[in-house]
Amino acid sequence: xxxxPYDVSEENLxxxxxxxxxxxTNIFAAPQKAYEDLKYAYPVAFPLLTIxxxxxxxxxxxxxxxxxxxxxxxMVEMQAGDVxxxxxxxxxQGMEMMSPSMMGGFGAVMAGLGIAAIxxxxxxxxxxxxxxxxxxFQFKQWLSFVSWSSLPSLLGTLASAVVVFTSTDGQLSxxxxxxxxxxxxxxxxNAIEGMGNILATTxxxxxxxxxxxxxxxxxxxxxxxxKSFMIVILPFVLYYGIRLxxx
Amino acid sequence: xxxxLVFTLMAALVVGIPLTKKYFKSETxxxxxxxxxxxQTIKASILASGQLKHEEEVKLSAEVIGKVSKLYVExxxxxxxxxxxxxxxxxxxxxxxxxxQAAVDQQRVAIERQKMVVENLARQWxxxxxxxxxxxxxTDAYDAITHQYSVAKIDLKAGYEQLKQVEARLEQSKDQLxxxxxxxxxxxxxxxxxxxxxxxAISGTTNIVGSSLMTIADPQSMLAEINVDEADIxxxxxxxxxxxxxxxxxxxPLSGTVESIASSAKVSRGSQSLSFAVKLKLGENADISLxxxxxxxxxxxxxxxQNMLAVPVKAIQTEEDNDKDLVENFVFVxxxxxxxxxxxKAGISDDSFQQILEGLDKGVSIITGPDKIxxxxxxxxxxxxxxxEA
Numbered sequence: 174x175x176x177x178p179y180d181v182s183e184e185n186l187x188x189x190x191x192x193x194x195x196x197x198t199n200i201f202a203a204p205q206k207a208y209e210d211l212k213y214a215y216p217v218a219f220p221l222l223t224i225x226x227x228x229x230x231x232x233x234x235x236x237x238x239x240x241x242x243x244x245x246x247x248m249v250e251m252q253a254g255d256v257x258x259x260x261x262x263x264x265x266q267g268m269e270m271m272s273p274s275m276m277g278g279f280g281a282v283m284a285g286l287g288i289a290a291i292x293x294x295x296x297x298x299x300x301x302x303x304x305x306x307x308x309x310f311q312f313k314q315w316l317s318f319v320s321w322s323s324l325p326s327l328l329g330t331l332a333s334a335v336v337v338f339t340s341t342d343g344q345l346s347x348x349x350x351x352x353x354x355x356x357x358x359x360x361x362x363n364a365i366e367g368m369g370n371i372l373a374t375t376x377x378x379x380x381x382x383x384x385x386x387x388x389x390x391x392x393x394x395x396x397x398x399x400k401s402f403m404i405v406i407l408p409f410v411l412y413y414g415i416r417l418x419x420x
Numbered sequence: 421x422x423x424x425l426v427f428t429l430m431a432a433l434v435v436g437i438p439l440t441k442k443y444f445k446s447e448t449x450x451x452x453x454x455x456x457x458x459x460q461t462i463k464a465s466i467l468a469s470g471q472l473k474h475e476e477e478v479k480l481s482a483e484v485i486g487k488v489s490k491l492y493v494e495x496x497x498x499x500x501x502x503x504x505x506x507x508x509x510x511x512x513x514x515x516x517x518x519x520x521q522a523a524v525d526q527q528r529v530a531i532e533r534q535k536m537v538v539e540n541l542a543r544q545w546x547x548x549x550x551x552x553x554x555x556x557x558x559t560d561a562y563d564a565i566t567h568q569y570s571v572a573k574i575d576l577k578a579g580y581e582q583l584k585q586v587e588a589r590l591e592q593s594k595d596q597l598x599x600x601x602x603x604x605x606x607x608x609x610x611x612x613x614x615x616x617x618x619x620x621a622i623s624g625t626t627n628i629v630g631s632s633l634m635t636i637a638d639p640q641s642m643l644a645e646i647n648v649d650e651a652d653i654x655x656x657x658x659x660x661x662x663x664x665x666x667x668x669x670x671x672x673p674l675s676g677t678v679e680s681i682a683s684s685a686k687v688s689r690g691s692q693s694l695s696f697a698v699k700l701k702l703g704e705n706a707d708i709s710l711x712x713x714x715x716x717x718x719x720x721x722x723x724x725x726q727n728m729l730a731v732p733v734k735a736i737q738t739e740e741d742n743d744k745d746l747v748e749n750f751v752f753v754x755x756x757x758x759x760x761x762x763x764x765k766a767g768i769s770d771d772s773f774q775q776i777l778e779g780l781d782k783g784v785s786i787i788t789g790p791d792k793i794x795x796x797x798x799x800x801x802x803x804x805x806x807x808x809e810a
Contacts, residue, residue, distance in 0.1 A: 198423060201423075201426050201427065201430065202422055202423040202426040202427070203422070203423075240796065242795070242796065243795075243796040246792060246795065246796070250792070328430060328433055328434050331434040332433070332434045332435075332437055332438050333438075335434065335435055335438040335439065336438045336442075339438065339439065339442055342798050342801075344796060352437045352438040352441055353433070353437060357441070358437070
């Protein structure tokens with residue numbers, strides 16, 4: 174009897190599941206193989222926890238290194254155009270009441286939850302597409318798919334960590350922390366607002382992830398590359414479209 | 421092989437880009453403003469805030485309870501000492517006086533009556549004494565008349581005491597009646613009128629509605645009362661010159677002189693520290709309408725003008741070492757495009773400049789702004805002079 178590609182029985186998983194570390198290596202070096210493996214076993218915890226924990230560690234390290242007085246001034250300055258002087262003073266007082274470690278802990282938790290939420294939304298999008306195309310994939314499979322495909326973002330996280338650990342004065346602004354962001358690499362615009370902010374929050378690894386998503390989607394569903402790319406790119410188009418509208 | 425190549429590229433990306441940016445990209449220079457250390461005229465001063473007040477000011481309050489039947493003045497009106505300003509309905513107090521007067525009259529009649537009783541008993545007692553001496557009257561009858569006579573005399577004495585009591589009550593009632601007419605205790609102007617005709621005036625000292633009637637002040641006696649922190653009070657002396665700015669007339673500084681310093685400290689409202697009330701007499705001032713209660717701030721010049729080595733106050737940064745209980749002042753000196761942290765010893769200051777006692781020489785360029793950059797400047801930071809300074 175021929176095995177179904179979607180057979181996720183314990184027996185099948187036990188016999189065919191490659192180790193997460195092998196998939197991790199393949200997702201960067203041999204993505205076709207990685208997605209082939211992920212079709213049969215789709216671990217979520219490894220990629221998701223790796224990304225979430227590393228980002229949380231980065232934020233904690235950032236706030237442990239940062240020149241907090243400078244950071245408070247910087248954050249208040251970021252809001253300067255939108256709020257009154259009294260509101261700025263209130264904001265300053267509010268931030269000064271929190272210690273850097275408390276701020277780092279809070280930021281890390283928020284970042285962890287944010288990343289998990291974004292991946293869930295992306296997975297939900299693929300579940301809806303599956304509902305339309307009847308390809309039979311479920312939420313957990315798509316969450317695993319999205320998480321593994323997002324692993325290149327770790328390069329941005331690690332590059333940011335290098336910036337944090339090599340900083341001598343601690344005057345690091347979160348919006349220009351990632352050296353792989355388009356703004357830091359090519360444009361050098363004001364990262365606080367407008368187009369500069371969009372470019373500062375977009376790094377080159379995102380294109381790598383989109384490429385991986387396209388390859389993986391094509392591999393999993395058997396659709397051609399163009400169609401796969403169109404489906405994969407749609408959430409990104411929507412996200413950036415909305416951000417551009419609010420500039 | 422392929423995997424090794426990919427991971428090498430990734431490592432290069434992660435470490436190479438940030439390090440390349442850090443060490444090879446031209447460092448962004450912080451644009452700063454500079455000034456040179458110069459000789460400046462500094463008028464050492466102390467800043468404090470307070471209120472304008474009238475030196476001679478009385479707050480009239482009611483001493484009796486009653487409805488205000490007539491108000492003879494209005495706010496801003498000039499009044500002279502002894503002038504009737506307000507009348508409280510006196511019907512009750514007039515009735516009380518009449519009642520007490522009647523009691524006095526009644527007591528006087530009672531005394532007259534008792535006097536006649538005493539006189540009558542005195543005559544009887546004399547007659548019966550003679551009869552008793554002639555053994556024509558027994559001892560019991562004689563003792564009885566003697567007793568009656570003594571009691572009558574005591575009753576008369578009691579009557580006089582009772583009269584004193586009712587007369588005192590009458591005086592009390594008359595005094596209450598007189599308090600229904602409120603007069604001004606000083607020559608001045610009604611600066612605040614807190615009650616209207618028909619409202620009830622209430623006696624007492626608590627701040628309840630109706631307890632305060634009006635405030636009368638001498639407008640010529642305006643002064644500024646400022647609260648000087650206990651840390652600064654030792655430098656304040658009577659006769660020192662001051663510049664006073666009423667918040668309502670912030671463009672018109674007023675001249676003043678320290679007239680008096682409170683002998684004891686108090687905790688001023690909205691503050692936890694102790695301060696001393698210092699009264700500043702206002703000099704000849706511009707034609708502005710000052711009103712009591714206006715907020716003001718004052719700069720009291722504690723030392724005369726002196727020419728000394730100084731830097732702008734905004735250039736001086738302070739570093740506190742809580743462990744060693746040390747406060748260190750420093751400035752950033754511009755040296756070959758680099759900000760050099762230089763410790764200084766600061767002296768007296770005014771609004772704009774602070775005296776330099778040690779650490780800097782005349783003509784040295786120091787970084788003075790902008791504040792948001794100076795505040796976070798570090799020793800050795802590369803800086804450039806801002807365009808408007810160049």
